[in-house]
Amino acid sequence: MTSKPNTVVGTLESRLFINGRWRNAENDKTFQVYNPATGEVLTSVSDASAADGRAALDAAASAQRQWARTAPRVRSEILRSAFDAVTARAEEFATLITLEMGKPLAEARAEVTYGAEYLRWFAEEAVRIGGRYTTAPDGRTRLLVHKRPVGPSLLITPWNFPLAMATRKIAPAIAAGCTMILKPAALTPLTSLLLTNVLADAGVPAGVLNVVPTSTAGAVVSGLMTDSRLRKLSFTGSTEVGRRLLADSATQVLRTSMELGGNAPFLVFEDADIDAAVEGALQAKLRNMGEACTAANRFLVQESVADEFTDKLTQRMAAMVVGPGMSAGTHIGPLIDEESRAKVHELVENAVRGGAVVRTGGSPVDGPGYFYRPTVLADVEPDARLLREEIFGPVAPVVRFATEDQAVAAANNTEYGLVAYVYTKDTGRTLRLLEEIESGMLGINVGVVSNPAAPFGGVKQSGLGREGGTEGIDEYLETRYAGLSDPYA
Template identity: 65%
Template sequence: MTAQLVGQQSKTTPRERELLATIPTGLFIAGEWRQSSTGSRFTVDDPSTAKALVSVADASPEDARAALAAAVAAQELWAATPPRVRGELLRKAHEAVVARVDDFALLISMEMGKSLSEAKGEVAYGAEFLRWFSEEAVRIDGRYTRSPDGNSRLLMLKKPVGPCLLITPWNFPLAMATRKIAPALAAGCTMVVKPSELTPLTTSLFAQILDEVGVPAGVINVISTTDAAAAAGPLIADPRLRKLSFTGSTPVGQKLLEQASANVLRTSMELGGNAPFLVFEDADIDAAIEGAVAAKLRNIGQACTAANRFYVHEDVAGEFVQRLAARFEAKRVGRGTEDGVELGPLIDEKSRGKVSALVDDAVRRGAKVATGGSPIPGDGWFYQPTILTEVPSDAKILSTEIFGPVAPVVTFRTEDEAVALANATAFGLVAYVYTRDVGRGLRLPERLETGMLGLNSGVISNPAAPFGGVKHSGIGREGGSEGINEYLETMYVGISGL
């Protein structure tokens, strides 16, 4: 058996067309929507149908420089804006996003593909960053103390870093934008935002809301482009830019870090993952199944936090695979905007091809298909929810971020073996552990090389917690009280003669 495919709509509905007609399709620079300086445009496609939704302005390097100039011009006044005022604007933005949850969810589903229920979850998650950082804006602190020798006083204060370049991915087009924009605004930084060319519409709608609630012109600027390197390169090389935040693949992040080194930019990098999901022999299997479904199939597996490698104790592996396969097979796959759909398509043809190639490679090397294992025919970029067993250690799927609905399962015997397998990767964003052993639950956070750990939990993202990884998974943290510090510099003032 395989997952059920719900019938697809080949065209947008009147409600969808009505919403699309309200979304700005230009570049947002210095408080105005404008066309590209070259007049170029590109189409945004619906991954469920592989058909165009709308066309949007395609920013040139000249447009990018204009956006940075607007951010630079607005920086001094925005930094001087009282923290309470900045916080209230973020709170108003939170309320406005929540009020338009249906619009945001429908738009996310159309341009990214996820189901409406998941899209609504993203809206709630993304909006919470606005509320969280509205409260953090007034808690930016410093300290004042006497020097140890008693001859002077030491004053430490925090100031905004300055103009930022924020590069966001396509898989969570609202949440990844608010996770960067909200702390930057709260800290007093202006910014240029470059969303993914695959999903720019959600960011445009959000920029429209920030404008409507009163964020001053030039504080946030949004440029969509099909040539990210050409647009971002001049900005990163410009000494007026003081901060770069990027979420995306590790290879691209490494190139950006090289470019950022020339001007010693402050950087935050949330990069790739290869999350292990460990199920021990004493685990609550019911909870582990629920966690596995959430950690693997959330966003059709297209999440940096997605469980990528399943290491299951040999005593429970048979039951785990059988029950997980039943859950995968029951999923309803189709266009995310349709009723009853649980899983949408992958984002594009290239992404589906990558997933298919990884599965084929594993099977050629000896892996067995427990369920799924193939693309779904028809329009759009659908792939069956898939489970592989007996996956050999040299299969590429164990060392590559899958970004799709595929769960490769490997068995283990001992805790030491499980830890060694989990740590055998260059990445370290998140890991998941299921066990009822309290001692093991306390040991493993110290043994696993990861920035985040879900202990008996398959979903751990929370705006109040620091999100980020170690090793090749990135630098810095987003969310929590740590998130705003990424946009602040610490200044020390030595005071004599007191």
């Protein structure tokens, strides 16, 4: 049964969380959070200042030594308790996600399941942090290698997956023994605040997790980045902002994880199951209304099946129901704000001016909220901006190719390299593409690749490091080595 929106928002703690307690911002300022389906204010949230950021780092630095010494099993049980609590309150979380971010309630429920799995996965990884003890090749010494938490970490999350992006960073940090300052996106801070309450109830000690929502991210973040006590930065967001943060992190030589932009190609070969490819395309394109770094951005289709694929995709996209995420039967919710919708429409208009044909959609929806019609564009020219830039909306541009070499060249013709999708029945081609396509992740005959048990991340200007999988906890650990004298000498 769906939670009542007013009850979910009305009972939510909306202040900062520093050193184990809820408190107002130092200057008592707040900022408003809006419902993108209506444009109306949901609530107000405390607006952290640079001073609040310093207080959060004070708490994290003070708690770090004791937290690092906490038994792995204790950290594991905290995460498992949090998983159970999020699962038990799934409807409350889903309702809140839909209200502040806009995605349909069914998708929000899927995000809750996905986000909670990071808590469970890293609960299991917390007790498996390894090391090694070996004899040096010359036999004179023993080599002892062990791993320790990096230390106080700044976690910056985006607005499009407000629960999953938080758990994907918080869970491995807790598992590794790092204290944290979480700076959630100003557009969608409410889900992070509810998660903070759950984690505190699950037993996260004071100072280990500190949460500072703010409308002035630059002021808060810059003050933290220049403080020598901060040892780690994990950021998910645009490549443009990521570049600036990487430059800033050089001052303190911070350990960094960067999950940045994407321009995912979706390749359909002539031997593919076209119906399956269309189904995968809908998943890869329309998840989160296309507002995902993993969203298929360019549909590269072999000439012999291009018409069939485009016709079937157009038919399915045209049938999608656009409306508020809380409404039953909605397939496509609103975009996050008017600026985002305007950018999507600008990219579509640019492609049409260059000769692209609108097969369906191609315009905003009139009325309240920031809705955009699901759009298929055919005959898109190679120089169209939407083939180079992240669309972040429900727009599918289709481009034809003749040969496999052309497809690979087109797929790799981007500064990004987060994910790619391929539909083919040819095993040899699959193996070739695994080696030739420049991306950190590859979906073979599937439209969704994200999984807590898999390493999520990209190459080129899509980022550094990995989140999830057995690799995810390593981002919060540093390797130390000790040389020991020969015990038999």
